[in-house]
Amino acid sequence: MKKLLLASTSTLFGETYLSYLTKDLELFFKDVDTITFVPFARPGGISHDAYTAVVIKAFSKLDKKVVGLHTYSDPKEGLEQAEAIFTGGGNTFLLVKQLHEQGLMAVIKELVESGIPYMGSSAGSNIAGPTMQTTNDMPIVYPPGFETLGLVNFNLNPHYLDPNPTGRHNGETRETRIKEFHEFNTTPVVGLREGNFIWVQNGKTLLKGKGTARIFEAGKTPYESEKIPF
Amino acid sequence: MKKLLLASTSTLFGETYLSYLTKDLELFFKDVDTITFVPFARPGGISHDAYTAVVIKAFSKLDKKVVGLHTYSDPKEGLEQAEAIFTGGGNTFLLVKQLHEQGLMAVIKELVESGIPYMGSSAGSNIAGPTMQTTNDMPIVYPPGFETLGLVNFNLNPHYLDPNPTGRHNGETRETRIKEFHEFNTTPVVGLREGNFIWVQNGKTLLKGKGTARIFEAGKTPYESEKIPF
Numbered sequence: 367m368k369k370l371l372l373a374s375t376s377t378l379f380g381e382t383y384l385s386y387l388t389k390d391l392e393l394f395f396k397d398v399d400t401i402t403f404v405p406f407a408r409p410g411g412i413s414h415d416a417y418t419a420v421v422i423k424a425f426s427k428l429d430k431k432v433v434g435l436h437t438y439s440d441p442k443e444g445l446e447q448a449e450a451i452f453t454g455g456g457n458t459f460l461l462v463k464q465l466h467e468q469g470l471m472a473v474i475k476e477l478v479e480s481g482i483p484y485m486g487s488s489a490g491s492n493i494a495g496p497t498m499q500t501t502n503d504m505p506i507v508y509p510p511g512f513e514t515l516g517l518v519n520f521n522l523n524p525h526y527l528d529p530n531p532t533g534r535h536n537g538e539t540r541e542t543r544i545k546e547f548h549e550f551n552t553t554p555v556v557g558l559r560e561g562n563f564i565w566v567q568n569g570k571t572l573l574k575g576k577g578t579a580r581i582f583e584a585g586k587t588p589y590e591s592e593k594i595p596f
Numbered sequence: 597m598k599k600l601l602l603a604s605t606s607t608l609f610g611e612t613y614l615s616y617l618t619k620d621l622e623l624f625f626k627d628v629d630t631i632t633f634v635p636f637a638r639p640g641g642i643s644h645d646a647y648t649a650v651v652i653k654a655f656s657k658l659d660k661k662v663v664g665l666h667t668y669s670d671p672k673e674g675l676e677q678a679e680a681i682f683t684g685g686g687n688t689f690l691l692v693k694q695l696h697e698q699g700l701m702a703v704i705k706e707l708v709e710s711g712i713p714y715m716g717s718s719a720g721s722n723i724a725g726p727t728m729q730t731t732n733d734m735p736i737v738y739p740p741g742f743e744t745l746g747l748v749n750f751n752l753n754p755h756y757l758d759p760n761p762t763g764r765h766n767g768e769t770r771e772t773r774i775k776e777f778h779e780f781n782t783t784p785v786v787g788l789r790e791g792n793f794i795w796v797q798n799g800k801t802l803l804k805g806k807g808t809a810r811i812f813e814a815g816k817t818p819y820e821s822e823k824i825p826f
Contacts, residue, residue, distance in 0.1 A: 398763060407773075409768070410775060502734070502767060504773040505734070537754075543687075543734040544734070546638075546686075546736050550735065
């Protein structure tokens with residue numbers, strides 16, 4: 367039975383890394399001593415070691431150990447020893463390229479489907495859907511495909527932003543971009559605002575955090591929802 | 597000798613399509629009767645015909661005819677008959693996929709290098725650089741590669757946006773995203789704000805429109821420039 371925590375963001379404005387999730391993380395990881403961290407998305411180009419250090423610090427407050435997946439000479443073996451997996455945010459193209467090229471996408475999928483808890487934030491949440499095609503990130507590297515873990519049957523758009531009613535900018539809004547996605551794809555999309563997260567357990571998919579999510583289905587007008595309808 | 601007009605956007609806030617460029621377009625296309633329009637980026641999923649109709653209307657004010665490339669049964673032949681080429685904005689992934697799959701990228705490059713004037717806006721400007729890797733668009737389709745026309749020796753980031761100093765959102769800023777690009781690539785990037793455009797003629801690359809562009813070079817602090825320094 368899958369157990370997932372998929373957060374829109376790691377950090378709320380003015381807060382420290384993961385602090386808004388403290389109580390939920392205690393509960394989510396209550397049976398776990400050590401979390402295997404996947405640092406491949408490297409936000410802002412930070413090194414794997416430096417990124418892992420941030421995560422070690424955040425989880426030390428919860429008395430959890432963290433080990434970076436990059437520290438294993440054989441990352442498949444590292445994953446197979448994992449009690450739980452956390453994939454951090456950053457650049458989704460970079461993350462997906464690494465996971466495909468190292469043959470880890472299928473390994474993570476299988477482990478999570480067998481019950482290993484999986485947490486993602488931002489790019490790490492993006493890859494929980496069938497494809498990474500609703501990421502906000504720049505294509506800084508070319509991955510061998512856009513297919514991702516498919517742990518849930520909808521795509522995510524983390525850091526979802528509403529159109530700015532006073533904006534004078536003509537770049538596409540997030541809503542327009544997701545509409546364009548649905549011209550070519552039928553997978554539904556959850557626009558997950560910062561502060562919101564998805565909790566999957568016992569076959570149920572719950573929306574948590576403040577307020578509603580924006581739901582996009584091909585051929586329908588987008589709508590607000592207090593639940594994940596898929 | 598290449599002749600290029602690369603605009604950040606087709607439309608300024610509250611104005612009609614291409615209206616802010618009227619005088620420059622008159623000059624740029626002064627020896628041209630008919631412009632061949634590449635509608636493949638399909639902003640918001642608009643059809644090729646509907647998109648071309650918008651462009652026909654805009655250029656009718658300048659007494660220019662416009663023909664959509666999609667109307668040719670053999671688009672290579674269509675391009676070879678072109679007096680000038682205009683590639684419109686929309687989704688860069690979709691545009692690049694079409695151009696690669698139809699074998700048109702090399703054809704356009706060769707024609708423009710032989711002197712056929714090329715205009716791009718937004719996604720159409722993005723593809724003038726060596727790669728599309730500094731697009732803002734969502735990866736709604738999987739192109740066979742990120743390589744583009746390479747008509748200029750820098751990448752473009754159209755609709756460039758400065759970080760919002762009062763923003764409470766934690767998604768990456770445009771500057772952070774371009775910094776991430778430079779962790780893996782050395783091609784310089786021009787952040788082109790709406791209202792600005794690049795004019796290439798007689799071997800010179802000029803920045804036109806209001807204000808400066810933001811220049812990003814690998815390993816350097818980004819800076820403002822009144823010129824294109826490459």
